[in-house]
Amino acid sequence: MSLETSDTEPFITKHGNDGPTELQSRDEEAIELILPKSRRPHRSITLSLLWKTIVISFALWGLVSITRDAIAHLRKPRNGACNCGSxxxxxxxxxxxxxxxSTSWLPQQCRDDELTAEFDKASPSGEWTYYSDHNSNSSTYTLEEIAMKAEMKSMKDRRFWVTAEWHTVHCFFFWRKEQRAAKLGTVIEFTGFKSHADHCTEMYTQFLPRDAVVFPAFVGFGDPEEV
Structure with missing residues (x-):
């Protein structure tokens, strides 16, 4: 009794003794045209390595440039660099x-006049108010009157008062001055704080009303003779 299998076996492509079928041969030829085995992987790896090399080179160049500018800025003479006398x-x-x-007299190398002019107009009203005491009903000063306070002998006489908003904006603008300094070559004056940024951050955490007249500021002649 014979069994017929031609109608019951699943359709599976088989390789005979003579090699692959004609259909497979054509598929392999098409793949060879699109992706040559001997060239394409090698070229892809080469391009990838080249791209990575370019990216790393630019990154290193940027790091060296930033470091060089920072070192040059830090090497500028510090003692009395921003002092304007007495x-x-x-x-x-x-x-x-x-x-x-900066609420201080400063020489040209320590000023960013463009930024200061922008700061002077940064108040919501377009002009900051400077108070003689820590309440909004006290008398006020003009910038010219404040500048003259630098010659006063006592700290109390050199003092004026500003709002919490003035202080916040002052902090942001001073950070901008520090960032611009590397490009412009501006020497940053001594602020009286080990870290002006830490001082500003501490003030932010008090969450004071913007119009509260709570911050004293003092007029001076820039750096002390020795910083």
């Missing part, structure tokens, strides 16, 4: 001007 007459002879962002 009187307004002496300050003017040294080419100093009153800088409202």
């Amino acid at each position: 009187s307004i007459a002496e300050a003017k002879l040294r080419g100093c001007r009153y800088d409202s962002l």
Whole structure:
């Protein structure tokens, strides 16, 4: 009794003794045309390595450039670099001007006049108010009057008061001054704090009303003789 299998066996492509079928041969030829085995993987690896090399080179160049600028800025002379003397007459002879962002007389190399002019107009009303005492009903000063306070002998007489909003904006603008310094070559004056950023951060955490007149500021002649 014979069994017929032609109608019951599943359709599975088989390789006979003579090699692959004609259909497989054509498929393999098409693949060879699209993706040559001997070239394409090698070229892909080469391009990948080249791209990575370019990216790493640019990253290293940027790091070296930033480091070089930072070192050059830090190597600038510090002691008295922003000092304007002890009187307004002496300050003017040294080419100093009153800088409202720093609340101090500063020489040209320590000022960013463009940024300070922007700061002066950063109030919601377009002009900051400077108070003689820590309440909004106290008398106010003009910038010219504040600049003249630098010659006063006592800290109390050199003091004026500002709002919490003024202080917040001052902090942001001073950070901008520090960031711009590397490009412009500006020497950053001594602020009286080991870290001006830490001081500003501490003030932010108090969450004071914007119009609260709570911060004293003091007028000076820039850096002390020795910083």
